[in-house]
Amino acid sequence: MNIKSIxxxxxxxxxxxxxIGTVVMFVIFYIVTKQTLLLxxxxxxxxxxEALANIIVNGQSNMMTGVFNQGVITQQFSEMPGMLVAVSDGSGKISTSSQQGAQSDPIIKDLLQKSSMIVKPVFVDRTIGSTILRIGVFPVSVNGSTTGLVxxxxxxxxxxxxxxxxxxSLFIINLLFFIPALIGGHILARKAMEPVSAISKKLAKITSDNLNERVGVLKTSDELEELAMTFNSLLDRIAQAFxxxxxxIGDVAHELKTPVATLRGGIELALSKKRTNGEYTQTLSGTLIDVNRLSNTIRNILDLAWLGAENANLGEHHFDISTTVTELRDIGEKLAAQKHIAIQGDVEPNIQVVGVEDKIYRAILNVIDNAIKYTPQDKTVSISLFKKRKMAIVRVKDTGSGISEKDxxxxxxxxxxGSKTAKTVGSGLGLxxxxxxxxxxxGDINISSTLGKGTSVVISLPLYLAV
Structure with missing residues (x-):
């Protein structure tokens, strides 16, 4: 067995x-047994x-003078050989004792010296001579006051x-129990890990070719069921990502295939025979259009690659978005002039936002380009910038035909x-x-649209707050 395995x-x-459980149980059992026997x-x-105290109190012995009827005491306990029987007077001195050496024991000596203070029995374990004794020290009271000790x-x-x-015996039993416990623990651990092993084996069989496979979910209503469901959810996301x-890849190939095929066809046609300068100029113009289309597609792919990379340091950059939006408005006016579209809207100055300028420039340009592209001639497009709470808001609003709820x-x-954009040049990657x-x-970007009235795109970006 792998010692590092769960x-x-x-x-x-x-x-x-x-x-540990059996040790604790046995310790408690030992303590209870000991206390029961001592009790x-x-x-x-x-x-x-109490029997001896009654003899003393009834006058058969004199506690105060230390005069005891030894015969009575001897007769009372003659049937209990080995027991310690001793009587102490009020001064703490043992007047009579069945064994020697009791008074020399430090604990008993201390108790005798405090005889007047003892009001209830005290029990101690002491060794007198070579014998371990359980000794009880009992006060003898006459008229409510302690006159001596028994x-x-x-x-x-x-x-x-x-x-x-x-x-x-308990130690040996515990060791004997430990071996079955070890075997039982192994069986329980193996049983507990069987579903995990099954999940592991199933996951090992899943590759990019069979991402439709899923882990079997046991209806156990526990962490294992949750684990299996989590893995299945992960597999769903991986399958969707694939x-x-x-x-x-298919869409990119399609986007690249068309302009490349057009380029090849135009060049092959131009080289098939001698052409006039006008024909060569026409061929080169078409080639330039296809090259621009290829360039845009490649730039879009690079932007998508940037989005897929880690961009943890975006917060270290900031710029004046007011200047950026003003430049984009100027570009928009040039694009709109061909369709006699008027550019409206106000740009609030000196707004700083967090981020990389050229990337945000590209995002806003895509939105403006779409707005102008889908706005009919002699209409208007509004481009505005303002602050709202802790966000910079860029709003681009056109007066085109709008977007259907489905699209x-x-x-x-x-x-x-979309269904209305099929005839419009583009890759479908801009937004x-x-x-x-x-x-x-x-930040965030939201689009609202009404058919026949136009579309509004609202971009919100976090403001740069100087420390």
Whole structure:
């Protein structure tokens, strides 16, 4: 098994979780068992201590003078060999004891010195001689005041021996359980990773030739179902991107094929026999038109390539868009003069925007060129620039025939030509490129149109705010 695999890590996590869980459970069991055994011992000591205290309080011994009826005490506990039985007077001195050495123990000595302060039983584990005892220190009260202490001790070596045996047994059991836990963890991890392995194998079989294949989605309502759906969504987007790429390549090939074929035909015709100067001039004029068309197509392709690249540093550039729009208006007037179209609109001065000037210049020029191209003779085109909130707004409005609702939904598609534009020279890339450039600069472009009245294009770009 690969130790770096998720399956291996899940196996280890399952096993460790089980191991730690059993350790915690066994520790709790050990503590509870120990406390239960000690509590039983404490209860037995309490019973014996109360019996001795009754003897003292009933006058069979004198706590204050230290005079005790040793025979009574001996008779009371003769059947419990090995127990510690001791009585302390009010001064903290042990007056009688069944075992020697109890008073020399530092803990007991400290308790005896504080005998007047002890109001409830105190239990400690101490070693007296060579014996481990559970010792209970019990106050003896006469008329509401503590007059002495009764010490009762019971050997608990057997308890600790049993606890040690229990601890070893629990440790061995835990180790024995760890092996099945490891196997079970491996099985669970393998079961959990089976859907992931299935997804991985399916994805490995998907290439550019079968992008229609999809990952099987298990209706488990969990993260695995979500993962499979996410992969399928990704495959959908990749398939769409491949389809657009194929469509784009086909459209570009078509756009290049026509002018190249025309160029070739014109040149072959010119070379087929001697021509007059006028015929050569006519051929060269047609060739120049086709070359310009080729140049525009290549420039459009370069713009599309720029849009597909990372443009992370666009925010570092800024320029005066007022000057740019003014220049574009002058170009628009020259283009419109051939059709006697009047250019209207105002340009607000000194507006700075963020972005690369030549790219935005190209985007706005595409929009102006479209507006003039589809506006009939003797009509008007409005080109204006103004600020609104934190955006610069460029509005280009024509008075042409307008765009149908059907065509408006595809107006930004690459190589899309509307039903009314089929006879107009163009590649169908202008608005698609304009939209891509504007959006790459953090702006937006919107088109509204009314059939028979014209079309309005609104471009918004973020203003440059000097720090």
């Amino acid at each position: 399956r291996f890590r899940l196996t280890i996590l399952y096993s460790l979780a089980f191991f 039983q011992t404490d209860q037995e000591l309490t019973v014996h201590a 010490l009762m001790g019971d050997p608990i070596e057997a308890i600790y021996h049993s606890l040690n045996s229990l601890l070893v 389809q657009r790429e194929r469509q784009f 408006l939904g595809h107006i930004f598609d690459r190589f899309y030509r 698609a490129i304009a939209q891509g450039i504007i959006q790459a600069h953090g």
